[in-house]
Amino acid sequence: MTTEGKNFVADHINELKPSGIRRFFDLASKMENVISLGVGEPDFVTPWNVIEASYHSLERGYTSYTANAGLLELRQEISKFLSESFQVEYNPESQVLVTVGASQAIDVAFRAIINPGDEVIIVEPSFVAYVPAVRLAGGEPVIVEATQENQFRVQAHQIEAAITPKTKAILICSPNNPTGAVLSKEEMEAIATVVKKHNILVLSDEIYADLTYDEAFTSFAAIEGMAEHTILISGFSKAFAMTGWRLGYATGPKEIIQAMTKIHQYTIMCAPTMAQHGALEALRNGMDSVKEMRVSYRQRRNFVVKALREMGLECHLPGGAFYVFPSIEKTGLTSSEFAEQLLQEQRVAVVPGDVFGDSGRGYIRCSYASSMKQLDQAMKRMDKFVQSKI
Amino acid sequence: MCINEKWVNDLEKKELELLKLLEKNGRLEVETISKMIDLTVDQTKEMMEKLENECAILGYSTLVNWAKVLQYEGVTAMIDVKVTPTRGAGFDKIAERIYRFPEVKALYLMSGAYDLSVSVEGKTMMEISRFVSDKLSTLDTVVSTTTHFVLKKYKHDGIIFEEPDEQDKRMMVSP
Numbered sequence A: 001m002t003t004e005g006k007n008f009v010a011d012h013i014n015e016l017k018p019s020g021i022r023r024f025f026d027l028a029s030k031m032e033n034v035i036s037l038g039v040g041e042p043d044f045v046t047p048w049n050v051i052e053a054s055y056h057s058l059e060r061g062y063t064s065y066t067a068n069a070g071l072l073e074l075r076q077e078i079s080k081f082l083s084e085s086f087q088v089e090y091n092p093e094s095q096v097l098v099t100v101g102a103s104q105a106i107d108v109a110f111r112a113i114i115n116p117g118d119e120v121i122i123v124e125p126s127f128v129a130y131v132p133a134v135r136l137a138g139g140e141p142v143i144v145e146a147t148q149e150n151q152f153r154v155q156a157h158q159i160e161a162a163i164t165p166k167t168k169a170i171l172i173c174s175p176n177n178p179t180g181a182v183l184s185k186e187e188m189e190a191i192a193t194v195v196k197k198h199n200i201l202v203l204s205d206e207i208y209a210d211l212t213y214d215e216a217f218t219s220f221a222a223i224e225g226m227a228e229h230t231i232l233i234s235g236f237s238k239a240f241a242m243t244g245w246r247l248g249y250a251t252g253p254k255e256i257i258q259a260m261t262k263i264h265q266y267t268i269m270c271a272p273t274m275a276q277h278g279a280l281e282a283l284r285n286g287m288d289s290v291k292e293m294r295v296s297y298r299q300r301r302n303f304v305v306k307a308l309r310e311m312g313l314e315c316h317l318p319g320g321a322f323y324v325f326p327s328i329e330k331t332g333l334t335s336s337e338f339a340e341q342l343l344q345e346q347r348v349a350v351v352p353g354d355v356f357g358d359s360g361r362g363y364i365r366c367s368y369a370s371s372m373k374q375l376d377q378a379m380k381r382m383d384k385f386v387q388s389k390i
Numbered sequence B: 001m002c003i004n005e006k007w008v009n010d011l012e013k014k015e016l017e018l019l020k021l022l023e024k025n026g027r028l029e030v031e032t033i034s035k036m037i038d039l040t041v042d043q044t045k046e047m048m049e050k051l052e053n054e055c056a057i058l059g060y061s062t063l064v065n066w067a068k069v070l071q072y073e074g075v076t077a078m079i080d081v082k083v084t085p086t087r088g089a090g091f092d093k094i095a096e097r098i099y100r101f102p103e104v105k106a107l108y109l110m111s112g113a114y115d116l117s118v119s120v121e122g123k124t125m126m127e128i129s130r131f132v133s134d135k136l137s138t139l140d141t142v143v144s145t146t147t148h149f150v151l152k153k154y155k156h157d158g159i160i161f162e163e164p165d166e167q168d169k170r171m172m173v174s175p
């Protein structure tokens, strides 16, 4: 915005690139009869018992602030959940911070640890918020690329090669958005060795931890000696289908969580109270719903991967999240051309892979969090499109 | 042996998945199901045949909301029936006498205040009353009946009858 030629917006914000997702959203939302595989959230509505618990908290008048770090009961429940599910131990009094989505947890984590000029290694293709979050915190993102030859799983030596004396942390997201890739325990152990050797931190975005389909999930914090080096970030959006509730959390070493809580206290006060009450119910009585949703996602993943392969696209089998990331190289189109023409010609919306980093070039992200009816239709339309291009 | 056990377990799991999928939507195509549960089309067909032979799959029906069909004004009643069980056959014999009537759509043996819960469908209330007075209450072992007429169906077999709000409330494209 300019007034008499004066630009009020801060330079570093002007320099921030708008997300490529936005442009695509504008394109797709103007069209009719579009089947969207571009949605990065569950197609389920939040389980009813969670909604009901939140209603009930409002009826009982729980409408005030909570402790800055979140309801103690909720922190206790988070701590118990992490301990039982992933064998990681956190003191609910000092090592758990309830946040406004994992998004805010990522933001405060970076702000709590980054000194001006510190480097943070980001593995791409990645969720779109990491690089801007590092920049906003005054850090320097350093990109490492996960590639198809390793099924999009970053290798320890790649990380080691990117480490400099300024490296403060590395952000890892497994199961991954947009590739669905899940690191194996051995790969995590190899990365952990590098992290400990260079004495840096891992910000582990484990928001899709409960959505793995082939193997049990391993948390970074559970790897030997990694608890002191890991900020674990997670939330309720994906596994519990609670995106609109805006509730997540961070756990980690006491000093770091306390530093994050300090920022959170001044900038947010606390996460929404009614959402915290819903989350409490989710952890206490919601795991059966998660299990049911997980089975349904796995079935849809299997279906979509097979359908994509049958139409001739190369596609690795993603171990988690609800995305597939096929290569569209065969069509001779760029990611953006593919996505745009597919939208225009067949009314199917997918997200061009390069939105998630340069290494996503030549790929598209398809979310399979849609009904089978829609997926079936979408695969038929895509097949027609692909056959017309190769 | 171990590998075999795992394979058997996997198959059993897949059978369960198959049954749950078909229970929700009996019209899913075999090609689609086979992709979803990661079997070949032939394997899936074989599994379905096996389940049909074992009577685990009894049929593939369609859930119709008859209230939407103009010329069809049906009535449903749930009838609580108290009976005297017969020596030797318990409740089974009287149950069979009841479920053989074509107007009986469902029959359950219940715990609690009465013994059998009978769901009956007819064209009119008269027709159902006639069924109760002429056929049901005249059976020797039936002690009493209480008939409740269904006024409105909200949900049946896990499916909500009102027009579902199927609109996708999510943004078309999101990170």
Ligand SMILES: Cc1ncc(COP(=O)(O)O)c(C=O)c1O
Pocket: A040, A100, A101, A102, A103, A104, A127, A173, A176, A177, A205, A207, A234, A235, A236, A237, A243, A246, A247, A248, B175
């Ligand atoms: C990898 C990843 N991290 C974090 C988030 C943000 O989640 P939340 O809704 O908890 O802010 C998303 C959402 O798309 C995501 O995909």
